[in-house]
Amino acid sequence: MTAPFHSLQAVQTPALIVDEARMQRNVRRLADHIASLGAQLRPHLKTVKSLDAAAQILTKGTGPATVSTLAEAQVFAEAGVRDMIYAVGISPDKLERVVSIRAQGCDLAVILDSPEQARAVAEASQITGAAIPALIEIDSDGHRSGVAPGAGVLIAIGRILQKGGAELRGVLTHAGESYEVVGKEAHARFAEQERRAVLKSAEVLRAAGLPCPVVSIGSTPTAHAAQSLEGVTEVRAGVYAFFDLVQAGIGVCELDDIALSVLTTVIGHQRDKGWIITDAGWMAMSRDRGTASQAVDQGYGLVCDEAGALIDDLVMIKANQEHGIIAVRAGSPATLPDLPLGTRLRILPNHACAVAAQHHRYHVIPSQADAPLKVWPRFGGW
Amino acid sequence: MTAPFHSLQAVQTPALIVDEARMQRNVRRLADHIASLGAQLRPHLKTVKSLDAAAQILTKGTGPATVSTLAEAQVFAEAGVRDMIYAVGISPDKLERVVSIRAQGCDLAVILDSPEQARAVAEASQITGAAIPALIEIDSDGHRSGVAPGAGVLIAIGRILQKGGAELRGVLTHAGESYEVVGKEAHARFAEQERRAVLKSAEVLRAAGLPCPVVSIGSTPTAHAAQSLEGVTEVRAGVYAFFDLVQAGIGVCELDDIALSVLTTVIGHQRDKGWIITDAGWMAMSRDRGTASQAVDQGYGLVCDEAGALIDDLVMIKANQEHGIIAVRAGSPATLPDLPLGTRLRILPNHACAVAAQHHRYHVIPSQADAPLKVWPRFGGW
Numbered sequence: 118m119t120a121p122f123h124s125l126q127a128v129q130t131p132a133l134i135v136d137e138a139r140m141q142r143n144v145r146r147l148a149d150h151i152a153s154l155g156a157q158l159r160p161h162l163k164t165v166k167s168l169d170a171a172a173q174i175l176t177k178g179t180g181p182a183t184v185s186t187l188a189e190a191q192v193f194a195e196a197g198v199r200d201m202i203y204a205v206g207i208s209p210d211k212l213e214r215v216v217s218i219r220a221q222g223c224d225l226a227v228i229l230d231s232p233e234q235a236r237a238v239a240e241a242s243q244i245t246g247a248a249i250p251a252l253i254e255i256d257s258d259g260h261r262s263g264v265a266p267g268a269g270v271l272i273a274i275g276r277i278l279q280k281g282g283a284e285l286r287g288v289l290t291h292a293g294e295s296y297e298v299v300g301k302e303a304h305a306r307f308a309e310q311e312r313r314a315v316l317k318s319a320e321v322l323r324a325a326g327l328p329c330p331v332v333s334i335g336s337t338p339t340a341h342a343a344q345s346l347e348g349v350t351e352v353r354a355g356v357y358a359f360f361d362l363v364q365a366g367i368g369v370c371e372l373d374d375i376a377l378s379v380l381t382t383v384i385g386h387q388r389d390k391g392w393i394i395t396d397a398g399w400m401a402m403s404r405d406r407g408t409a410s411q412a413v414d415q416g417y418g419l420v421c422d423e424a425g426a427l428i429d430d431l432v433m434i435k436a437n438q439e440h441g442i443i444a445v446r447a448g449s450p451a452t453l454p455d456l457p458l459g460t461r462l463r464i465l466p467n468h469a470c471a472v473a474a475q476h477h478r479y480h481v482i483p484s485q486a487d488a489p490l491k492v493w494p495r496f497g498g499w
Numbered sequence: 500m501t502a503p504f505h506s507l508q509a510v511q512t513p514a515l516i517v518d519e520a521r522m523q524r525n526v527r528r529l530a531d532h533i534a535s536l537g538a539q540l541r542p543h544l545k546t547v548k549s550l551d552a553a554a555q556i557l558t559k560g561t562g563p564a565t566v567s568t569l570a571e572a573q574v575f576a577e578a579g580v581r582d583m584i585y586a587v588g589i590s591p592d593k594l595e596r597v598v599s600i601r602a603q604g605c606d607l608a609v610i611l612d613s614p615e616q617a618r619a620v621a622e623a624s625q626i627t628g629a630a631i632p633a634l635i636e637i638d639s640d641g642h643r644s645g646v647a648p649g650a651g652v653l654i655a656i657g658r659i660l661q662k663g664g665a666e667l668r669g670v671l672t673h674a675g676e677s678y679e680v681v682g683k684e685a686h687a688r689f690a691e692q693e694r695r696a697v698l699k700s701a702e703v704l705r706a707a708g709l710p711c712p713v714v715s716i717g718s719t720p721t722a723h724a725a726q727s728l729e730g731v732t733e734v735r736a737g738v739y740a741f742f743d744l745v746q747a748g749i750g751v752c753e754l755d756d757i758a759l760s761v762l763t764t765v766i767g768h769q770r771d772k773g774w775i776i777t778d779a780g781w782m783a784m785s786r787d788r789g790t791a792s793q794a795v796d797q798g799y800g801l802v803c804d805e806a807g808a809l810i811d812d813l814v815m816i817k818a819n820q821e822h823g824i825i826a827v828r829a830g831s832p833a834t835l836p837d838l839p840l841g842t843r844l845r846i847l848p849n850h851a852c853a854v855a856a857q858h859h860r861y862h863v864i865p866s867q868a869d870a871p872l873k874v875w876p877r878f879g880g881w
Contacts, residue, residue, distance in 0.1 A: 185821045205821045206766040233840040262767050384588040404786035439567045439587045458615040
């Protein structure tokens with residue numbers, strides 16, 4: 118089901134378009150799955166960075182939520198979200214802002230993976246006389262940050278926090294490497310790896326007499342594929358609300374689940390080369406080439422007509438700052454359609470988080486057939 | 500010469516930093532070179548998108564300037580720039596905004612490469628009773644848009660404009676392919692190719708009795724390498740004010756000419772892997788990997804200390820949304836320096852236009868030793 122076609126004629130190009138019906142379907146799908154497994158969903162708002170979009174995603178207006186910047190934490194706290202994790206390793210200089218946001222009545226927790234960070238969090242807690250909650254990040258798949266599952270340093274970190282006046286809130290992991298494998302079975306293995314990594318770590322903490330109330334896992338692929346969440350209290354995911362070609366490429370969604378696209382206008386042709394030139398370059402699409410390493414490289418995106426229907430094998434093959442080049446996929450028998458000057462198209466992006474960040478607002482095709490187009494402002498920065 | 504070191508302690512990371520002394524040196528270098536060749540420099544403001552930065556770059560406050568979006572045209576027109584070219588092929592739906600900006604007293608010209616566009620420009624000129632000036636884009640190197648140098652369609656386009664009530668302002672080309680070759684000699688050949696392409700096209704128009712007052716070429720590599728601008732009236736360039744690793748990689752500048760960097764904080768370590776984790780991910784650096792295809796792949800950027808001094812063979816090898824991973828360059832004998840939690844670093848970017856677009860403001864280290872840090876707001880959008 119696609120949202121009914123609304124004329125986008127009043128929207129100047131390039132512009133970011135949301136298909137609200139698809140978005141709502143995506144949001145329901147994951148919410149139902151996580152609820153059926155008995156855990157809590159903690160949506161990551163780094164993809165949408167919008168109060169209006171967050172209102173569609175959050176299970177309650179007060180949270181829980183995950184954020185990737187303190188700018189997000191600040192905006193969502195001011196809008197009434199009361200339960201957030203800032204899921205990027207805390208640096209000491211950011212604690213003053215964390216304390217300030219917490220003082221507004223928002224239970225903002227930080228994450229960390231070293232005794233040095235724990236000491237800084239404990240010190241800030243002591244100075245302000247209010248315990249800052251922290252989760253210890255676990256490295257379940259070698260992707261990025263975190264301590265090894267069950268490592269002895271967990272206890273050292275936990276004791277620094279608890280004895281130092283901070284709060285050990287729990288453990289957290291993110292299977293970033295799950296994006297590199299294809300199919301539900303492979304993602305389910307990563308989900309189970311996430312689960313075992315945090316459970317093992319929680320056991321180590323609890324065996325040492327330390328608290329570990331929150332056991333948090335999550336990535337969009339593992340959240341959808343998880344078979345059991347026993348022992349896990351919550352699951353985090355972000356890009357699932359919009360989906361994108363990277364997620365479609367690894368089998369987490371279908372192309373017609375992708376709720377985000379960039380509206381663009383044909384501004385020229387190089388007919389000898391089979392090129393159509395548009396006004397959506399990398400400034401509108403981002404430089405993300407996430408499908409380049411997948412089985413099917415989708416260039417800078419797949420081309421749809423203005424109503425959102427895919428045009429057979431038409432790909433955005435190249436991007437300059439404000440120019441896109443569209444052509445038939447190499448090796449395809451498809452012929453280049455006649456798309457005259459002024460034709461409007463929509464491009465499905467590689468990576469929703471990256472393309473959305475290039476824009477100041479979403480133009481939303483509403484899920485109700487008779488409703489007008491909506492505009493959802495976005496914010497950015499740190 | 501580097502700007503004197505100012506403490507950046509008050510700046511929250513990640514943040515975009517400009518070394519004003521380097522920027523002023525870059526601006527002077529190209530201005531002097533183009534003046535010595537007897538042409539006019541028409542700086543491209545798509546890189547900086549800032550009134551404060553533009554004030555340093557424009558030869559006069561009223562222009563001339565080049566822009567890549569009508570949002571830029573609008574902002575700079577309101578700030579008093581009176582002579583601009585919107586250097587992306589015009590689409591008919593954008594002409595209303597062009598007319599509106601021109602009505603504010605700004606001589607905004609458009610570019611085009613087809614009779615269809617010329618008819619739309621002529622029609623808008625007739626409707627409004629004011630001739631819209633247009634330059635015909637010439638394809639000097641197969642990079643993107645434009646008609647073949649000297650092609651017969653030039654005359655058709657020129658006649659549609661002139662007879663239809665618009666204004667044929669001249670011809671314009673951009674040697675985008677000059678970015679793909681290394682060294683001044685190679686860039687000089689592209690500059691000469693640009694020059695011959697527009698001269699040949701101007702001759703065809705003039706021989707047909709059509710006007711061609713403006714003969715415009717330009718790209719940062721060709722602008723610096725041009726040996727003769729005979730017959731050329733103006734040169735466009737944009738990224739030269741900041742420079743970046745892509746430009747350094749093709750020999751247009753040295754590393755210590757790069758005036759733009761991203762300030763970041765160390766937030767963790769994976770010592771077994773030789774990784775330092777920072778808070779500058781692709782959201783702060785952009786996804787641009789422009790050096791990936793060059794002789795030396797600089798990852799997501801080269802790492803400097805907070806004062807801007809390069810750290811030997813330290814490279815940002817990987818980027819997640821809000822995490823950067825720094826490591827010693829593969830194969831280098833250098834050892835990973837001890838950079839504790841909280842250490843501040845600066846990353847030189849692949850592509851200045853792309854990294855700047857990820858930020859809302861520049862933090863400027865002033866060229867005067869005793870002056871305080873400055874903030875230059877940026878804008879974006881279309």
